[in-house]
Amino acid sequence: MFGHTYKKERVVILGSGWAGYGFARTLDPNKFERVMISPRSYFVFTPLLAGTAVGTLEFRATLESVRRLDLDHFHQGWADDIDFNRKVIRVEANVSDDLASKAKQITSRTSSSSNSPSSGSKQGEFFDVPYDKLVIACGSYSQTFGIDGVREHAFFLRDVGDARKIRLKVLQLFEKAALPTTSDEERNKLLHFAIVGGGPTGIEFAAELHDLIRDDLSKLYPGLMEFVAVTVYDVAPKVLPMFDQSLATYAMNHFKREGIHVKTQHHLTRIRPDEDCEGCMKLNIKEYGDEEVNAGIVVWSTGLMQNPLIEKVSGKVFGCPPIAGGESLSGQIKLQRDPKTGSILTDHHLRVNVVPEETPVEKDNDFPHPSAMSDVYAIGDCAALPDQVLPATAQVASQKAVYLAKGFNKGSVGEKEFKFKNWGSMTYLGNWKAIHQSSADDLKGWTAWVLWRTAYLTKSMSIRNKIMVPIYWCITWLFGRDISRF
Secondary structure, eight states: OOSSOOSSEEEEEEOOSHHHHHHHHHSOTTTEEEEEEESSSEEEOGGGHHHHTTTSSOGGGGEEEGGGGOOSEEEEEEEEEEETTTTEEEEEEOOOOOOSOSGGGOOGGGGTTOOOSOTTSOOOOEEEEEOSEEEEOOOEEEOOTTOBTHHHHOEEOSSHHHHHHHHHHHHHHHHHHTSTTSOHHHHHHHTEEEEEOOSHHHHHHHHHHHHHIIIIIHHHOGGGGGGOEEEEEOSSSSSOTTSOHHHHHHHHHHHHHHTOEEEOSOOEEEEEEOTTSTTOEEEEEGGGTTOEEEESEEEEOOOEEEOHHHHHHHTOOBOOOOBGGGOOOOSOEEEOBOTTTOOEEBOTTOEEEEEETTSOGGGGGGOSSOEEEEEEEEOGGGEEOTTOOOOSSHHHHHHHHHHHHHHHHHTOTTTSOOOOOOOOEEEEEETTEEEEEOSSOEEEEHHHHHHHHHHHHHHOSSHHHHHHHHHHHHHHHHHOOOOOOO
16 A cells, blocks of 8 residues: 555645645545545634634534545555655554644654654554655644643634634633622633734624623523623734734724723733632733733633644754755755754745755855755645745635645646735624725725625635535524533
8 A cells, every 4th residue: 555556656745734634635536546644534714713603603614625626545544654765654643532732732852853742642653655756734733832721721723623712611611700600700700701912813802702692692591791801912012013004903892892801911821720719820921920811711712833743853964855956965864954943945946955964054045145955845734935925824725735745736836926815814803893904905894894704705625615614604693602511
């Protein structure tokens, strides 16, 4: 099965996110043998995750099965290591059914023999997968900045399992607060929803959560509304830094009118359980000194860290593999990395760059003449261009994926450089309002909300989800959100 007996060139894709799924979807199956390796067997339409976390959408409306791509092979597991000289990938099978983000489970195991993030779970079997061409699209994890308690007690929002856990927790908090045995002091703690991170994900989740509370839970728990508080914390001077000041100010004014608190220039230093209130958390914030903030849930949405596989292969030194352009290198080499983000650096054709072994890490980005490997490519959050700073967004990942796959299909990789086309940024603010910014216009309010929903609907990957998403939106509008706990 794994021997080099196939006729078509074997392209192995690491990851099933925006980059990996988009690339596999566009790559011509008549010309290439498509093999995907990913710990999850589905693609997640991440911009709609916040809506699933509060019941505006159902989880399956945001998922696409990888196996429906009719790949030649799909292996559910983590790429543990890459031998660039032998052109072989070491894979650990994923035997866990946990669909939640692995960000909080990464431990020292990832820096030793495996980049599988679930240290406490059963270790899967290892096997080798050879490749002719390799596309690294393994994405990134949530960055916790080493803050005490984040990994153990915060909720992330990067996968459908995360959204499901958040939905269950929110509804659980309201049920517990409604018990006659719960004191008012405990209700204040349980019903404070803390969101850390003022980027689009954090802001959109705060907006969706507020919609859930205002439209649905206020009718079911009218006596609890006086205890509810939603707060967004961010270390930056302003939230939504990718937007112009006028749009960011509009967003903040809208939040203020809706009763959502925004605390900028606030540095969270610790999260710990509250011994006096089961299920509650206590937050230490630098600006508040020894005073602790109570919360029923902390949703963490700030910063990205590299996939452990990238850390592992970037630290390796190896002999020279095939180099683009037919040039040859002598001596040992290593992957070129961005010193700030840790991303793999590629050339403008998305081929992975290599530099001599002795190049200092802090000089990787400034190395004058890196060479590009002819059969290894990197796209998505784990990759960067040496002279451009592109955001780690679905828009960038999907454009790189389509560009590279079309280059493979036409046999024109290396001819035309990748150029990112910025179609703009948009964020939902709640109550049928949003903001949108592009080079052509700036929109806000209801008009931007219509554009926001239309854009996400048209970008859905399958006809099935293009039908399911508006149906669920209509059901929510007519009958309210699903508040079942199961």
